Amino acid sequence: MLKLENLEISFATNRGSLHAVKGVSLDIDAGESIGIVGESGSGKTVLSRASMGLLAPTATRTGTVTFDGKEISSLSREEVRETWGTGMAMIFQDPMTSLNPFLTVGEQLIEPLIYHPDKTRIQTRSNARLRAIELLDEVGIIEPEKRFDCYPHEFSGGMRQRVMIAMALINEPRLLICDEPTTALDVTIQAQILKLLLDLCWQHNISMIFISHDLAVVRYVADRIAVMQKGQIVELGNTEALLKNPQHHYTQTLLAARLS
Numbered sequence: 001m002l003k004l005e006n007l008e009i010s011f012a013t014n015r016g017s018l019h020a021v022k023g024v025s026l027d028i029d030a031g032e033s034i035g036i037v038g039e040s041g042s043g044k045t046v047l048s049r050a051s052m053g054l055l056a057p058t059a060t061r062t063g064t065v066t067f068d069g070k071e072i073s074s075l076s077r078e079e080v081r082e083t084w085g086t087g088m089a090m091i092f093q094d095p096m097t098s099l100n101p102f103l104t105v106g107e108q109l110i111e112p113l114i115y116h117p118d119k120t121r122i123q124t125r126s127n128a129r130l131r132a133i134e135l136l137d138e139v140g141i142i143e144p145e146k147r148f149d150c151y152p153h154e155f156s157g158g159m160r161q162r163v164m165i166a167m168a169l170i171n172e173p174r175l176l177i178c179d180e181p182t183t184a185l186d187v188t189i190q191a192q193i194l195k196l197l198l199d200l201c202w203q204h205n206i207s208m209i210f211i212s213h214d215l216a217v218v219r220y221v222a223d224r225i226a227v228m229q230k231g232q233i234v235e236l237g238n239t240e241a242l243l244k245n246p247q248h249h250y251t252q253t254l255l256a257a258r259l260s
Contacts, residue, residue, distance in 0.1 A: 001175055001207055002028040002051060002088070007063035009046055009231075020046045022064075022231040030174070033201065033208040034135040035222030035239070037254065044211045045093075048177050051209070052090055053080060060105065067175075081115075089168040093183055096161035096230055099152040106148035107131055112171050133213035135166045139196060158189035161197070165259050169200060176201065177209045182217065194220055215258050219243060227251045 009021040010219040021043045028034050034241055036044050049055055050065055053072040065072045068089060075083065110128035129148065136144035139162040152160055163182060168176060177182040178197065182190040196220055201208050210221045218225055218239075225242050227250060235248040246252045 001028055001030050001068065002140030002209075003064070003066045003216045004035075004047075004051065005057040005066075006065045007047070007050060007065065008061065009043075009050055010060050012058045012060070017060075019048065020231055024228075024231075024233055026233065026236070028175070028209060030207055031205055033187055033210065033221055033223045035225045036209060036211045036227060036228060037218050038228035039212060039213055039254075042228040044199060044213075044228055047228070048179050048209065048211055051177060052084065052088065052248065054090075074177055085141045086171045087173060087232075089171070089173040089177060090177040091161075091164050091181045093180040094153065096155070098164060099160065101152055104149050104151055105136075105155070109135070109148075109163075109167055109170055119242070132166070135170055136163070138200070139163075139166045139169075140192070141166075153194060158185055158193065161185065161189075161193055165193075165196065165200070169204070169206075170206065173206065174210070179211045179215070183212075190217070197221065215243065215254055227254065231253065 003027045004024055006022055007024040008019075011018045014149060024047060026034070036047065036095050038044050046055075050061060051072075053065070053075070055061060061073070067083060073081075099105070099208045106129065109132040110125065113128040113131060114125065133148055136147060141147050141159060141162055147155075152163070155163060164181070182193050182196075185193060194217065197208070200206070208221070210218060212218050222239050224237065226233045228247065228249045233249045235242065235246065242251065243255065246255060
């Protein structure tokens with residue numbers, strides 16, 4: 001479904017070129033869940049944004065990123081819009097900065113339905129509203145009809161993250177990229193969000209890339225784990241096998257830090 005080959009990404013800065021991703025190759029199949037772990041600055045988020053074609057103008061990229069056999073950088077503007085949402089979608093780390101504070105949650109949810117009527121079969125605003133309310137209920141928002149007309153600041157952190165999940169899923173993507181979606185949440189809410197993501201991916205047959213610095217969280221959601229350090233994947237393997245017998249010193253260090 002998604003294939004990265006020899007991916008190199010650098011950024012132009014005042015101090016010269018910053019090499020953020022170095023020769024990364026990775027692929028994900030339909031129905032598979034992959035966890036990407038590493039400390040802050042290891043290149044995880046840059047890798048996820050490259051997969052979506054969301055790199056900043058200051059970035060230079062070599063290597064290939066293909067989705068359904070098509071190179072992301074070669075897609076037209078319309079093809080990119082079609083790929084986002086209906087092909088793959090992203091849940092960002094901080095929902096408060098990702099949601100528009102001037103629009104109701106409902107308005108932000110129905111926008112992609114109206115923008116992609118040929119893909120979603122939603123032709124009217126009233127039908128889009130019904131679909132959005134249905135999805136808010138599915139992700140655990142209480143009184144979804146009422147909450148549809150609320151603004152982001154009227155939701156708790158956990159509820160805003162549920163809204164972001166609903167927004168990512170509303171166009172029924174086949175690949176979901178989660179960039180540390182539970183980092184700012186307390187342990188109880190974190191567990192609820194992780195279970196919700198797993199349940200939704202299973203119900204809708206969605207592949208998932210889950211990015212985190214926490215091996216315990218990734219263990220819960222991933223079939224395979226890729227460990228990143230300084231822009232490189234230093235270890236990749238089946239989740240249980242990798243955690244039981246880590247081969248790379250950095251993976252061993254991450255595990256030791258988690259257990260200490």
